[in-house]
Amino acid sequence: MMKLDGVVAFVMTVEAGSISRAAQRLGLAKSVVSERLAELERSLGTTLIQRSTRRLSLTASGETFLPRAQRILREAEEATSELAARSGKLAGPLRISAPVGFGILHLGPALGAFLRDYPDIDLSLELDDNFVDAATGGFDAVLRHGAVGDGRLIARRLARSRRLLVASPGYMERHGTPRVPEELERHRGLLYSNRTGDWRFSAPGQGWSVIRPRAALRVNSGLIMRDAAIEGLGIALLPTFFIHEALANGALVEVDVGLQAEGAELFLAYPKDHGAAAKIRVFGDSLRRSFGSPPYWERRDLEKPSTDT
Structure with missing residues (x-):
């Protein structure tokens, strides 16, 4: 049999x-x-x-x-x-993939809250910065920051995050402060190698404005980009969920060139008609409660919402 x-x-x-x-x-x-x-x-x-x-x-x-x-x-x-x-009881396996940096910074407490509420769910989390196909990659759901343009998938928005240009105060003192987008091309850029090297900004009434900075470093880790920016190696374009604490303590400052950078909203994506849809829904709801609305990395007080039930 x-x-x-x-x-x-x-x-x-x-x-x-x-x-x-x-x-x-x-x-x-x-x-x-x-x-x-x-x-x-x-x-x-x-x-x-x-x-x-x-x-x-x-x-x-x-x-x-x-x-x-x-x-x-x-x-x-x-x-x-x-x-x-x-x-009224959810149980069994739930396989989730998420980006490395975001997982390290933000998923530990959030997963703790989820598993306290649903102790019979057998959760597996794999951190991977490479593209994971939520429809065929062997996972029940994939956490992504950025749009999910795939008709095979349902994408639930979990939280928003802005992308900001940031640099250390020391870098700005040595190299000057760019005031307009064109001046960024003369500065040292810390670039994420898993995305295009362009920086995209929204110009009111003009669509997207693209800046191509001179690369001082290319790396596939937002955490290393953040640390390199803190060390004064250049300007980085990073989501607020990577840099909120560095901005709060003054290790990084925002570089304002008068345009808004492309955002980095967080989504939980999973195939349509997925058998574990009920577990995925409660997982997404739990993450949203843990992150808060607005999420704690977008709040000035930086106080994380309580996960007590």
Whole structure:
């Protein structure tokens, strides 16, 4: 008889791209996932995945079985969520991906509040600054800052965050303070390498104005950009959720060139008709309560809202 845990192991291995990564996401030993795959193949009487030392590939049988396996899991999750919602109790796995810097700074207390309210949910969080496809990446939902232009997904807005140009007081003393956008091109820019090197600003009645600063540093970490700006290495364009404390204590100051930078709103994105939709909704609601409205990184007092229930 085909077991559901074998189907889970198969789908997760395909979505993760390897047995090792699937085991990591499932919180299991690699040998356990391998055995469950083998047991599934024995029960079906066919090979689903062709294993080699370098990569895994689906056989013709695997290609045929994959969409059915995904549907089996989706329907099982939908049934479980529906029964749990009716009983007022949510339980089971919830897999979330989030950006590294935001997760380090803001998700710890927020997750604590969520798990106190829903102790029977088995939450897995993976931090990754690379693009994660919420529809096919093996996660129930993905936390993103920026627009989600994907028709396959539902995107719930969690909080807003402005992007501000910032520099250290020492940098401004040495290099001068730019007053208009054109002057930024003569300054040292600290740029986020996972986005285009352009800085985008909204000009009233004129659409977007694009500035291309001279790069002093390119890095795929907003936290390192913040620290480099504090050290006086250049000007950075960063969301307020990275820099609110540095602005409050004077380590950074805002560089005002008369234009508003493109924002960085936070969204929780997940596939339409997802089986774990009830758990995702309460997760999103919990994050919104923890962040506050407006979120604490947008408030001058910097006092985080209470997470006590």
